[in-house]
Amino acid sequence: xxxxxxxxxxxxxxxxxxxxxxxxxxxxxxxxxxxxxxxxxxxxxxxxxxxxxxxxxxxxxxxxxxxxxxxxxxxxxxxxxxxxxxxxxxxxxxxxxxxxxxxxxxxxxxxxxxxxxxxxxxxxxxxxxxxxxxxxxxxxxxxxxxxxxxxxxxxxxxxxxxxxxxxxxxxxxxxxxxxxxxxxxxxxxxxxxxxxxxxxxxxxxxxxxxxxxxxxxxxxxxxxxxxxxxxxxxxxxxxxxxxxxxxxxxxxxxxxxxxxxxxxxxxxxxxxxxxxxxxxxxxxxxxxxxxxxxxxxxxxxxxx
Amino acid sequence: xxxxxxxxxxxxxxxxxxxxxxxxxxxxxxxxxxxxxxxxxxxxxxxxxxxxxxxxxxxxxxxxxxxxxxxxxxxxxxxxxxxxxxxxxxxxxxxxxxxxxxxxxxxxxxxxxxxxxxxxxxxxxxxxxxxxxxxxxxxxxxxxxxxxxxxxxxxxxxxxxxxxxxxxxxxxxxxxxxxxxxxxxxxxxxxxxxxxxxxxxxxxxxxxxxxxxxxxxxxxxxxxxxxxxxxxxxxxxxxxxxxxxxxxxxxxxxxxxxxxxxxxxxxxxxxxxxxxxxxxxxxxxxxxxxxxxxxxxxxxxxxxxxxxxxxxxxxxxxxxxxxxxxxxxxxxxxxxxxxxxxxxxxxxxxxxxxxxxxxxxxxx
Numbered sequence: 001x002x003x004x005x006x007x008x009x010x011x012x013x014x015x016x017x018x019x020x021x022x023x024x025x026x027x028x029x030x031x032x033x034x035x036x037x038x039x040x041x042x043x044x045x046x047x048x049x050x051x052x053x054x055x056x057x058x059x060x061x062x063x064x065x066x067x068x069x070x071x072x073x074x075x076x077x078x079x080x081x082x083x084x085x086x087x088x089x090x091x092x093x094x095x096x097x098x099x100x101x102x103x104x105x106x107x108x109x110x111x112x113x114x115x116x117x118x119x120x121x122x123x124x125x126x127x128x129x130x131x132x133x134x135x136x137x138x139x140x141x142x143x144x145x146x147x148x149x150x151x152x153x154x155x156x157x158x159x160x161x162x163x164x165x166x167x168x169x170x171x172x173x174x175x176x177x178x179x180x181x182x183x184x185x186x187x188x189x190x191x192x193x194x195x196x197x198x199x200x201x202x203x204x205x206x207x208x209x210x211x212x213x214x215x216x217x218x219x220x221x222x223x224x225x226x227x228x229x230x231x232x233x234x235x236x237x238x239x240x241x242x243x244x245x246x247x248x249x250x251x252x253x254x255x256x257x258x259x260x261x262x263x264x265x266x267x268x269x270x271x272x273x274x275x276x277x278x279x280x281x282x283x284x285x286x287x288x289x290x291x292x293x294x295x296x297x298x299x300x301x302x303x304x
Numbered sequence: 305x306x307x308x309x310x311x312x313x314x315x316x317x318x319x320x321x322x323x324x325x326x327x328x329x330x331x332x333x334x335x336x337x338x339x340x341x342x343x344x345x346x347x348x349x350x351x352x353x354x355x356x357x358x359x360x361x362x363x364x365x366x367x368x369x370x371x372x373x374x375x376x377x378x379x380x381x382x383x384x385x386x387x388x389x390x391x392x393x394x395x396x397x398x399x400x401x402x403x404x405x406x407x408x409x410x411x412x413x414x415x416x417x418x419x420x421x422x423x424x425x426x427x428x429x430x431x432x433x434x435x436x437x438x439x440x441x442x443x444x445x446x447x448x449x450x451x452x453x454x455x456x457x458x459x460x461x462x463x464x465x466x467x468x469x470x471x472x473x474x475x476x477x478x479x480x481x482x483x484x485x486x487x488x489x490x491x492x493x494x495x496x497x498x499x500x501x502x503x504x505x506x507x508x509x510x511x512x513x514x515x516x517x518x519x520x521x522x523x524x525x526x527x528x529x530x531x532x533x534x535x536x537x538x539x540x541x542x543x544x545x546x547x548x549x550x551x552x553x554x555x556x557x558x559x560x561x562x563x564x565x566x567x568x569x570x571x572x573x574x575x576x577x578x579x580x581x582x583x584x585x586x587x588x589x590x591x592x593x594x595x596x597x598x599x600x601x602x603x604x605x606x607x608x609x610x611x612x613x614x615x616x617x618x619x620x621x622x623x624x625x626x627x628x629x630x631x632x633x634x635x636x637x638x639x640x641x642x643x644x645x646x647x648x649x650x651x652x653x654x655x656x657x658x659x660x661x662x663x664x665x666x667x668x
Contacts, residue, residue: 034451038634074638077642078638078641078642079641081309082309082641082642082645083309083645083649084641084642084644084645085641087390087392087451088385088588088592088637088641089638089641091392091585091588091637092589092634092637092638092641093634093638094634095585095588095589095630095633095634095637096630096631096634096635096637096638097634098627098630098634099627099628099629099630099631099632099633099634100627100631100634101627102625102626102627102630103625103627103628103631106625106627213627217459218455218456218459221452221455221456222456224452225449225452225456228449228452262467262471264463264464264466264467264470265463265467267463268459268460268463268464271456271457271459271460272456272460274452274456275442275448275452275453275456275457278442278448278449278452278453279442279446279448279453282446282447282448282449283445283446283447283448285447288447301309301311301649302308303311
């Protein structure tokens with residue numbers, strides 16, 4: 001029972017982690033992309049469609065990544081090249097993405113998904129308790145963990161990561177040193193799109209193997225809040241994602257146990273907890289400012 | 305050769321007016337291409353979307369009915385956006401207004417008299433204001449990002465509305481439909497023109513005129529703009545940022561709440577699980593398309609109301625998904641935002657890679 005709950009928590013946390021790690025990289029470059037929800041929706045429908053049409057889940061994931069990147073490039077062109085307001089552009093991307101996913105997905109309503117096999121690591125997955133928990137997950141879970149480690153390593157241990165942080169913290173100086181702010185930010189946004197696409201694909205291919213309208217259900221926004229919660233550190237993102245995964249799973253278990261609270265109030269929990277978490281983190285300005293990219297959300301145009 | 309943006313010496317007055325028109329044109333062209341790709345006769349589709357809804361008398365009425373809530377909300381949001389406050393949760397504030405305004409007709413269905421309707425409207429406004437005050441307080445007191453909090457609160461409000469309509473406020477004689485009891489005559493907004501145009505049109509026009517007066521003729525409007533452009537300059541001028549955050553949230557929440565109760569006490573006529581097909585989000589586009597200017601918003605609101613109606617027509621005539629409308633709206637916002645950059649910038653074609661040359665000089 002307990003093990004089962006932990007398993008579902010990990011499953012609920014995985015899409016949040018994917019979406020949030022992508023947004024973390026984008027925000028580290030100084031770009032606030034509020035379109036995560038839209039990119040996830042596009043990823044969800046394209047991943048589902050491609051895996052269904054080809055029968056190959058791997059192609060589904062690939063399609064979701066590409067769809068997420070295409071959506072992100074729309075944001076990149078408008079917000080970075082045309083230096084439009086990033087808040088408004090992100091909202092545009094979400095509206096557009098949700099609409100587009102509905103348009104593409106109308107042909108796939110009620111169609112069953114292609115099952116994705118779990119990866120059991122021989123020997124290890126037979127261990128008691130930790131067996132299936134650690135060594136019997138679907139491939140996305142391993143992917144999310146590897147991606148988080150790789151992202152941490154990239155941001156803090158590589159030259160590329162240094163440039164990324166420099167652009168996010170002081171775009172003007174980075175530009176003066178000869179680094180292309182536009183290119184760095186665009187690539188970071190594309191990475192965010194690919195991650196959000198995978199997050200969406202996880203929802204439509206693994207979490208609930210089917211496609212329904214608005215199935216992202218605000219997870220893109222929760223992922224955005226998670227980045228603040230994690231104060232832009234990949235390690236803390238894992239803790240945050242598990243925490244929020246737990247909240248959204250608890251409501252399902254509470255419903256199953258027949259606790260006499262109306263289902264709508266249980267469904268509110270993840271959103272209310274997100275607001276509370278935002279408040280708790282944001283009130284400590286000192287803590288927040290240590291890792292906040294200094295030029296987050298501010299457009300940059302070189303004066304040449 | 306590269307293309308890049310170059311700051312204009314002074315902002316382009318012409319582009320300020322041309323940008324929305326170019327954006328609409330580009331959206332129509334994109335829509336044309338989408339229709340061609342989907343194997344639909346594009347001219348017929350565009351006709352059904354944007355012309356047909358205007359050809360019948362009844363549909364003009366329908367247009368005004370749909371535009372009223374959108375414009376009301378967008379007027380409120382324009383105050384927020386002018387002061388750089390990112391309220392994108394009008395959809396939730398609308399639901400809160402619909403709920404608060406429905407308290408009287410649902411709990412005391414026998415109440416009659418003109419004051420009941422007035423009280424419902426006031427309670428709707430207060431409900432929207434109260435709900436908008438939550439993210440405002442969280443921002444002022446705790447520095448919480450209002451973009452995220454307002455959005456989270458949309459989900460909370462919609463779930464609460466769903467609960468009330470299915471649960472405590474459901475009409476016991478309603479055949480198990482998740483609705484409240486239908487409102488009585490005295491609890492509905494009177495029809496003032498044609499068969500469907502209700503009093504909410506007057507509220508909308510009043511909001512436009514009052515907003516125009518406030519923003520262009522009063523000190524408050526000036527403070528909002530200064531604080532939006534430069535919080536530091538505003539602070540030196542002695543304007544309180546926090547007060548302005550609260551004020552703009554209350555204005556936008558109040559108008560969204562009014563839109564909510566007008567929908568419930570108007571075209572819908574009862575409280576149900578959803579009262580808005582996304583008016584709160586459409587209003588964001590309308591606010592930008594309308595240049596955050598009251599009269600611009602009036603025009604933009606009518607245009608996007610038209611896209612809702614065209615969407616319904618296209619669903620019937622062409623079998624298109626109702627999501628087509630949302631795609632159009634999202635696309636339009638992209639184009640508006642991109643075209644707006646030409647107000648302050650112009651395109652420049654760079655022949656040599658001067659930027660790298662500069663960098664090399666700095667390095668050497």
